[in-house]
Amino acid sequence: MPDSKGRPNHIEDALIHIHSRQWFTxxxxxxxxxxxxRLTEKVGVDGNIVDNPITELPTEEEVNAxxxxxxxxxxxxxx
Amino acid sequence: MALTKLNARSATALDATxxxxxxxxxxxxSLTGIxxxxxxxxxxxxxxxxxxxxxxxTSNWERSDTTGFGKLGTGLTESSGIFSFPxxxxxxxxxxxxxxxxxxxxxxxxxxxxxxNNSSYTAQSTTREADKNTDGRRHSCSCxxxxxxxxxxxxxxxxxxxxxxxxxxxxxxSGETITGVxxxxxxxx
Numbered sequence: 001m002p003d004s005k006g007r008p009n010h011i012e013d014a015l016i017h018i019h020s021r022q023w024f025t026x027x028x029x030x031x032x033x034x035x036x037x038r039l040t041e042k043v044g045v046d047g048n049i050v051d052n053p054i055t056e057l058p059t060e061e062e063v064n065a066x067x068x069x070x071x072x073x074x075x076x077x078x079x
Numbered sequence: 080m081a082l083t084k085l086n087a088r089s090a091t092a093l094d095a096t097x098x099x100x101x102x103x104x105x106x107x108x109s110l111t112g113i114x115x116x117x118x119x120x121x122x123x124x125x126x127x128x129x130x131x132x133x134x135x136x137t138s139n140w141e142r143s144d145t146t147g148f149g150k151l152g153t154g155l156t157e158s159s160g161i162f163s164f165p166x167x168x169x170x171x172x173x174x175x176x177x178x179x180x181x182x183x184x185x186x187x188x189x190x191x192x193x194x195x196n197n198s199s200y201t202a203q204s205t206t207r208e209a210d211k212n213t214d215g216r217r218h219s220c221s222c223x224x225x226x227x228x229x230x231x232x233x234x235x236x237x238x239x240x241x242x243x244x245x246x247x248x249x250x251x252x253s254g255e256t257i258t259g260v261x262x263x264x265x266x267x268x
Contacts, residue, residue: 026127047200
């Protein structure tokens with residue numbers, strides 16, 4: 001989650017803006033690092049449980065770049 | 080005032096009209112046929128945030144494990160976001176959700192949806208949030224449902240996040256329950 005002021009500060013903040021819906025999960029919910037990132041098998045759509053349409057994880061570099069992008073946006077909006 | 084005296088040999092045919100005065104204390108250990116009111120209490124939460132809708136929220140459920148949490152009874156079971164009950168009875172289901180608005184959304188909905196045939200779900204309790212702002216501010220909402228579980232194989236429930244704009248988040252955490260459900264069994268069906 002973003003920090004107390006709302007600034008994105010974790011890779012999960014980036015992941016939720018790479019794709020929508022519950023497309024990812026963690027092998028350890030208490031240790032949310034890239035190495036523990038996995039795709040979910042199913043997502044809920046319009047009352048139905050269907051296969052996750054996302055079939056490939058973003059690279060660690062892509063995730064980190066998205067986080068920097070979001071942080072820059074936030075900083076520019078809150079300066 | 081004198082205590083009521085009962086003849087032990089007539090105690091099987093007590094007449095309420097003779098029960099007057101101060102009654103003696105009765106040990107609860109001797110009573111039968113009395114059950115505790117609350118026999119189940121459990122809490123589950125979604126440990127990872129997501130954007131957009133999830134109907135139902137299928138993934139990333141975990142039982143609360145924050146220091147101090149204590150489950151009463153057997154507890155719920157969860158599979159792909161579908162919750163099953165450990166026994167029949169009247170249950171109170173409390174749902175809570177936190178929406179983070181990154182774009183304008185006039186109708187973000189949280190629902191507790193129940194089924195009585197293990198197939199078709201009906202939103203039994205719903206709450207809605209909206210915000211014109213796009214600065215990531217959060218709105219927390221909650222609702223409750225009373226569910227008569229007469230058959231644990233057919234009576235189940237799920238939590239839905241509906242009509243959530245694709246950039247808006249359902250905020251979740253693995254450290255505390257921000258989005259999740261709390262369930263109490265309050266009596267027999």
